[in-house]
Amino acid sequence: MNDPGITILLEGNRRAFEPGDVLTAEYRIDSLSLVDAKAIEASVIWYTVGKGDEDLAVHHFVRQTTDAGVVFDLRRPQRLRATLPSSPLSYDGVIVKVRWCVRVRLFPARGRELVAEVPFQLGRVPAAAVPAPPESIAVHE
Amino acid sequence: MSRENPFSTRAVRPGAIAFLFEAGVDARSLVDRFLASGRRGQIVGPHGSGKSTLLASLAEELRARGIAVKLVELHDGCRAMPDEAVAQKGEVLMVDGYEQLGVVARSKLAFEVARRQAGLLVTSHRNVRWPIPLPVIYATHPGVELAERLALELLSRSRHPEAVSAAEIRGLYEAEQGNLREVFFRLYDLYESRSR
Numbered sequence: 001m002n003d004p005g006i007t008i009l010l011e012g013n014r015r016a017f018e019p020g021d022v023l024t025a026e027y028r029i030d031s032l033s034l035v036d037a038k039a040i041e042a043s044v045i046w047y048t049v050g051k052g053d054e055d056l057a058v059h060h061f062v063r064q065t066t067d068a069g070v071v072f073d074l075r076r077p078q079r080l081r082a083t084l085p086s087s088p089l090s091y092d093g094v095i096v097k098v099r100w101c102v103r104v105r106l107f108p109a110r111g112r113e114l115v116a117e118v119p120f121q122l123g124r125v126p127a128a129a130v131p132a133p134p135e136s137i138a139v140h141e
Numbered sequence: 142m143s144r145e146n147p148f149s150t151r152a153v154r155p156g157a158i159a160f161l162f163e164a165g166v167d168a169r170s171l172v173d174r175f176l177a178s179g180r181r182g183q184i185v186g187p188h189g190s191g192k193s194t195l196l197a198s199l200a201e202e203l204r205a206r207g208i209a210v211k212l213v214e215l216h217d218g219c220r221a222m223p224d225e226a227v228a229q230k231g232e233v234l235m236v237d238g239y240e241q242l243g244v245v246a247r248s249k250l251a252f253e254v255a256r257r258q259a260g261l262l263v264t265s266h267r268n269v270r271w272p273i274p275l276p277v278i279y280a281t282h283p284g285v286e287l288a289e290r291l292a293l294e295l296l297s298r299s300r301h302p303e304a305v306s307a308a309e310i311r312g313l314y315e316a317e318q319g320n321l322r323e324v325f326f327r328l329y330d331l332y333e334s335r336s337r
Contacts, residue, residue: 049151051326053150127337
């Protein structure tokens, strides 16, 4: 779920990429109450969704922080640019699915961190076939 | 509204869904009980009854009070604590699956926690009284109503809330003899077969 206050835009509103493509995104903080954040992280990640153990890897990562006295102006849009790898490709399986997204995490001066994500497709692997329905279930009305 | 299967691991793992307490009890009152018990306690309940989820809720409450927490999850057949699972002074060590530890490992753990002036909160399938009796701060009781409430709530956030009926949830609960984790696995398959 995306927290309000962070907007991520993929260049050209593009949502499908091929390996080797360059993904460009712009992200900005919409709320003036958040511009004094301690840090902001932007990443291009993939993760699995499914029934068993989960996996996640960071392909590209940028962090801006005020820890070392660095000042950054979050009122201005920030840019992220990453060349996409050849694997893993997006996959819509039954037991496991591979998802790619651009994720931005904002660490405000006070309160909990905020997160926003924009999903995208990498490659063109067809979705898995519809599984056979599981065995019948006793229904208790 | 999520496009994902509402019963996927990320949606049902401990911490992802809130623990549903009995009336009159909440995370705050249980943490009060734990602290009043000298920072010792255990959560007791059968497989898949929500112990890990409750532990995650209590960890959140402890952290909100400024108390550091270290969580150790013991998997099947784990008879000893991992070497890196050492609590620091003032920290609360949470051990999920405490009953799997052997007696020697439990004795060593009790000694280490006392020596470091740390807290100890564990989950267990049964009330473990030896070598140190840990006060039972909560006993989880799975029930068909709880399973139905949780499953319908998860479904309501999905794109296909109609994919599984309440009657089917109750049927699965009975088939899996009250093991909520297994019920969620079965619901995952059912949702997947009906929503693609």
